[in-house]
Structure formats: C-alpha cells, structure tokens
Amino acid sequence: MRHLIDITDLELTEIDGLLDLADDMIAHRERYADSQRGRILGTLFFEPSTRTRLSFESAMLTMGGNVLGFASADSSSTAKGESLQDTIRTVSCYCDIIAMRHPKEGAPVAASLCSDVPIINAGDGGHNHPTQTLTDLMTIRREMGRLDSLTIGLCGDLKFGRTVHSLISAMSRYPNVRFVMISPPELRVPEYLTEMLRAKNIEFCEVEQMESVLPELDILYMTRVQRERFFNEADYVRLKDTYVLTPEKLRLADSRLRVMHPLPRVNEISSKVDSDPRAVYFTQVRNGRYVRMALITRLLEVCE
Template identity: 70%
Template sequence: MRHLIDPMDLDVQEIQELLELANDIIEHKDKYSEVCKGKKLATLFFEPSTRTRLSFEAAMIELGGNVLGFSSADSSSATKGESVHDTIQVVGCYADIIAMRHPKEGAPLFASLKSPVPIINAGDGGHYHPTQTLTDLLTIQREKGRLENLTIGFCGDLKFGRTVHSLIKALSRYDNIRYILISPPELQVPDYIRTEIFERNHIAYQQVERMDEVIQDLDILYMTRVQRERFFNEADYIRLKDTYILDTEKLKKARADLSILHPLPRVNEISTKVDDDPRACYFRQALNGKYVRMALIMKLLEVGGA
C-alpha cells in the first residue's frame, strides 16, 4: 500500500507516469469515467479549504467513485478531543482512500503509519502539499513542454509557503533549474531547504528582495499569498502582506513566454487585470489539479491500469 505524504515519495519516473496519465485523462475523459466505481474517497479536512477539497471530490466523482468526509475540524469529532489516530482507524473502515488536510505539521505522516488505507497529504500546516506540487509540475510541463532548463522565480511568502517548499524539492531532481527566490528577509525559505536541497545538491540559487529586478529573466513566476494564519503576530502580517504585488506595469518587463503560476487562493498579490494576460496560467493550473488528483487516486487505488 502506497501513501503520498512528501512530494519525494514518488520518484521521477513515477511522477512522469502520473503526468502522462493525467494528460491522457484530459484527452480521453470518457475512458476513465467508471474506473473508481464502488470506491469511496474520504476527505478529512481538519483545516478549512475550498479548492483542494473540491478538487479531490470532483476528481473522485469524475472517476465514478463516491466521496464522504468533513470540511473543518468543527464538524468532526476532533472538537470532542478525538485523536488523529482514532479518526483514521474509524474512517479507514468506511473509505478506500483518504485525503487529509491538518493544521499540524506531520499529521498525515502519522496517519499513514496507522492507516489501513492509502493516505494522501492534502496539506499539513506550513509543511508539505504534494498534490499541489503534482499540479504545478503538470502545469509547467503543459505550459512549457519540459521540466528541465528553466528559470523559476518564487515570490512572496517563501518561509511558510508549503507549496513553494514542495515544488522546490520536487524540481531539484530535474536538470538545469535556476531558482530565483524573491521575498523580504523575514519570509525567506527555511534553512533546511537551503542546506538539504540547494547546498547538498550543489544547486545555484539567488535571493533577491525586489521582483522588478529579476522578472525579465524568468520562464516561470510562481506567486504566493502571504497567509494570515501562518503568522503568530498580526502586526507582522499587516506590515508584510502587500509587499509583493504583480500588476500589468511590472509585467511589461517580463518575457512574452513567461508563465505565471499561483496555487490560489489569491488575495491581492496578483492584480485582477493580469487575469486576461495569456501569460496568466493560474486558472488552468487549478483545472490541472483535478486531473492530476484523478491520476493519483487511480495510482494509489491501483485501478484502471495505473
């Protein structure tokens, strides 16, 4: 039985197979409409989320399966003090696969050590969000036609932004990726990303404070939201939240073939006027998320030849 907790749980070959399956699902949707018939996905969201939960549920429904679950800890037995251990034991009796989001880092890993069914980490605090990583990889591959030889700028909250950490880790296995990390000093990537990913693998990276200094060099600009819930201090949040906003003015310096990605939800870090620019990929990216989750569910359930 396989789980997906960390983006590195899948090797490069497995990721390539998943992306190929996702692309095949996009091309031949009817072929996959009943591969999960009779199977149930439980979405256990101890922390509120709209996009990720609906994306998982839509993915399972499009595969012909059913979904059950809860959308916040308030509507689960967690409010009565039930442990993750007990929740997983019980839900494992009802569902064939579990997608779990939890505010505490490592909760899905702990669940996977106890679970009778596959666990998918749908986000654990500021830690990992591997299905967003798969979504990002599928989007990059579909937009650029490759996962190598790219200059990628990550902008915004790189300290707490779990999507950034997961994507950096996943991309470190591809050749000739140049990383430009655009953030205020307070929100730079954590030390373990620097030491374990960049330095250990001898990967060059550049840290800058201003987006307009580097936007012209980028193949991909990965924007992130400065998340209020990741701060202990409200004053710090207010001070930093508007630091990096992408607008049409800044985009004038960017390449014509730039791809702008964002894991969403957006607050104000990308001006809505950018949405009509063909370089804005973030809504196509959200759609890709459903397809790559369909591929992942098939792989972990071992159905449909996945």
C-alpha cells in the first residue's frame, strides 16, 4: 500500500507517469468514465476547503466512483473529542482511499500509521500540499513543455504557504532550475528549505521587490497571505497587501512567462490580469482534477 504524504514520496519517474496518465485522461476522458466504479473515496476535511475537496470529489465521480466524508471538523466526531487516529481507523473501514486535510502539521503521517487504505495528504497546516504540487507540475509541463531549466519566481507568503514549500521540494529535483523568492522579510521561506537548496547547490535568491526580477522569470507563482496562518491579526493586516500583480507590472515580464496561483486569491492578482494569455491559474484548476484522477488510479492499483 502506498500513501502520498509529501511530494518527495514519489520518484521522478512516478511523477512523469502520473502526468502522462493525467494528460491521457484529458485527451480521452471517456476511457476512464467507469474505471473506479464500486470504489469509494473518503474526503476528510478537518479544515475547510472548497477547491481541493471538490477537486477530489470531482476526480472520483468522473471515474464512476463514489465519495463520502465531511467538510469541517465540526461535522465529524473530532468535535466530540475523538482522536485523529480513531477517526482514520473508523473511516478506513468505509472507503477504499482517503484524501484528508488537517490544520495540524504532520497529521497525514499520523493517519498513515494506522490506516488500512491509502492516505492522500490534501494539505496539513502550513506544511505540505502534494496534490497541489502535482497540479503545479502538470501545469508547468503542459505550458512550458519541460520541468527542467526553468527560473521559478515565488511571490508572497513563502513562510506559511505550503504550496510553495512542496513546489520548491519538487522542482529542486529537476536539473538547472533556479528559484527567485519574492517576499517581505517576515514571510521568507523556512530555513530548512533554503538549507536544502544550498546543500544541493541549487541557485536561488531572496528579494523584496517583484518588479526588478520579473523579466528573468519563466514562471511567476503568486500566493495569498493566509489569515488563518497568523497568530496575530495585526501582523496579517500589515502584510496582506504587500504584493499585487497588475497588468502594468506584467508588462515588464517576458511573453513566455506563465502566471500561476494555487487559488483562492484575494487581491494579490488584479482581475484585469485574468485575460492576459500568460495567466494560467484557472487552467491549473482544471489540471488539478485530472492529476487527482491519475493519483487515485495509481494508488488504488497498488492495493490490488
């Protein structure tokens, strides 16, 4: 049995295989319409999320499977004081695979220790979000035609942004990738990631200004400053509007640049950018559904 807790649980060849399968699912959706009939996906969302939960549910339903689960901890036995591991032991009796989101970091590891079915980490606090990363990798590969030799700009909340952490871990495994990290000093990438980049001799720089680095980027990955990650409301208010991407700023960038965002956005990308062909964040959403279909399929194959 395999779980997906961290994107580095997957070998690069496995990622390639997943992205190939997801591409095929887009091209030949009808071939997969009944591929998961009779199987059940449990979606355990101890922390609210519309997009990721619906994406998982849509993925399973598209393949003819069924879904069950809850959308917040309030509507589960967690509200009665049940432990996470007891919830997982129980739910793994009802379904064939589990996608879970939890506000505590490392919760999916704890779940995987006691589950009888594969666990997919659908986000654990500010820590990891591997299926968003698969979505991001799929989008980069489809848009740029490759995953190596790219300059990736990451902008906004790089401290608590789990999508950023997972993306750095994943992209750092491909050759000739360079990172440009754009954030205020308070929201810089955690040290364990910069240490990992240094240890692997991967080029990166940390800057506070977006404008000066825009011309050199292949990918600009924007993130939202998330209120729920701050203990202190004053810090959130002070930092939330630090970076806003506008059509004026985008004029500084190359025509081959692609602008990505894990969504939801608040105001960090002006809606006027949406019509720019370089904005691919809604394409990312579509890709997310297909790459989750591919992931569910592969993890369930291992169980057979």
